[in-house]
Amino acid sequence: MINFNGKYALVTGGSSGIGAAIAKQLSKEGCNLFLTGLGKDQLEETKKACETNGVKVYTIESNFADYSSIDNMVEFVKSHNVGIDLFVLNAGISQRAKAFDTDFATDQKIMQINYWGAVYLIKKFREEIVNAKHTSISVTTSLAGLFGFPLRTSYCSSKHALFGFFESMDLEYDNVSVTFLIPGRINTNISKSALLGNGESYGKMDQGQAKGLNVDKAAKRAVKAIKKKKHRKLIGKYELLMAHINRYLPRLYYVLSKHISPT
Numbered sequence: 001m002i003n004f005n006g007k008y009a010l011v012t013g014g015s016s017g018i019g020a021a022i023a024k025q026l027s028k029e030g031c032n033l034f035l036t037g038l039g040k041d042q043l044e045e046t047k048k049a050c051e052t053n054g055v056k057v058y059t060i061e062s063n064f065a066d067y068s069s070i071d072n073m074v075e076f077v078k079s080h081n082v083g084i085d086l087f088v089l090n091a092g093i094s095q096r097a098k099a100f101d102t103d104f105a106t107d108q109k110i111m112q113i114n115y116w117g118a119v120y121l122i123k124k125f126r127e128e129i130v131n132a133k134h135t136s137i138s139v140t141t142s143l144a145g146l147f148g149f150p151l152r153t154s155y156c157s158s159k160h161a162l163f164g165f166f167e168s169m170d171l172e173y174d175n176v177s178v179t180f181l182i183p184g185r186i187n188t189n190i191s192k193s194a195l196l197g198n199g200e201s202y203g204k205m206d207q208g209q210a211k212g213l214n215v216d217k218a219a220k221r222a223v224k225a226i227k228k229k230k231h232r233k234l235i236g237k238y239e240l241l242m243a244h245i246n247r248y249l250p251r252l253y254y255v256l257s258k259h260i261s262p263t
């Protein structure tokens, strides 16, 4: 079991939702934090909440759709001369449009933020990770990273791709442990910022999202799994059954997935 007391974590998507809740949970365990996201005010809000637990918290805005913005963030983190013990690669954006209704530019944007952003960031820490005794990497994927789901072609693709990259990396380096967090439906604003085919925000709170698992409960389960170096952790409610149905009863998965509301 890893003890994060006095250590440092970098949390992407730390401004809201699952990332902010994981940051708060880590701060309760005495873990110092670098938080990054798009929203400055939200980052400051999370910082304040975490600081009440007596840890050091640094925030910096970073847009994962822009490599130079990731470069600036990495430079900021490295300027503090502390090793990052845990990377929480969590920033992400969803989708609400069918394949042929989604512009290619929108497909690329989703892959850029969800997949290439995470890969680009982790490679920027090559020297530090290769030479460290141990580094934990938590990757927030999704149930939609285990199988296909309507209105999520590029979102699913980006989450599948994260599995491929980071599972391979986990196998390659003995001093790295990767935990895949696999949320089902968690009550956050993820549907609001989801992209329509033309790249505009969907802007609605989906029913499925609203009825999802409480985000603090999700974060508690996530941090416990990371500490235990679990390879995969499903987090959610009854929707998690779909992971088992997809694996063991694939025909039933097709029937159900066509009928479950994707919103």
Ligand SMILES: NC(=O)c1ccc[n+]([C@@H]2O[C@H](COP(=O)([O-])OP(=O)(O)OC[C@H]3O[C@@H](n4cnc5c(N)ncnc54)[C@H](OP(=O)(O)O)[C@@H]3O)[C@@H](O)[C@H]2O)c1
Pocket (backbone or CB within 6 Å): 012, 013, 014, 015, 016, 017, 018, 019, 036, 037, 038, 039, 040, 042, 062, 063, 064, 065, 090, 091, 092, 093, 094, 113, 140, 141, 142, 143, 182, 183, 184, 185, 186, 187, 188, 189, 190, 193, 209, 212
């Ligand atoms: N909620 C669910 O049911 C669910 C299910 C499966 C997987 N997930 C995954 O969980 C992760 C966190 O999502 P959430 O549910 O917590 O939703 P959320 O509250 O919308 O959080 C998404 C986070 O990603 C950040 N982000 C979005 N676009 C970005 C960009 N271009 N550059 C940098 N950061 C960006 C957001 O920053 P700002 O808030 O500052 O814009 C926010 O901190 C995502 O990877 C999502 O795919 C969520």
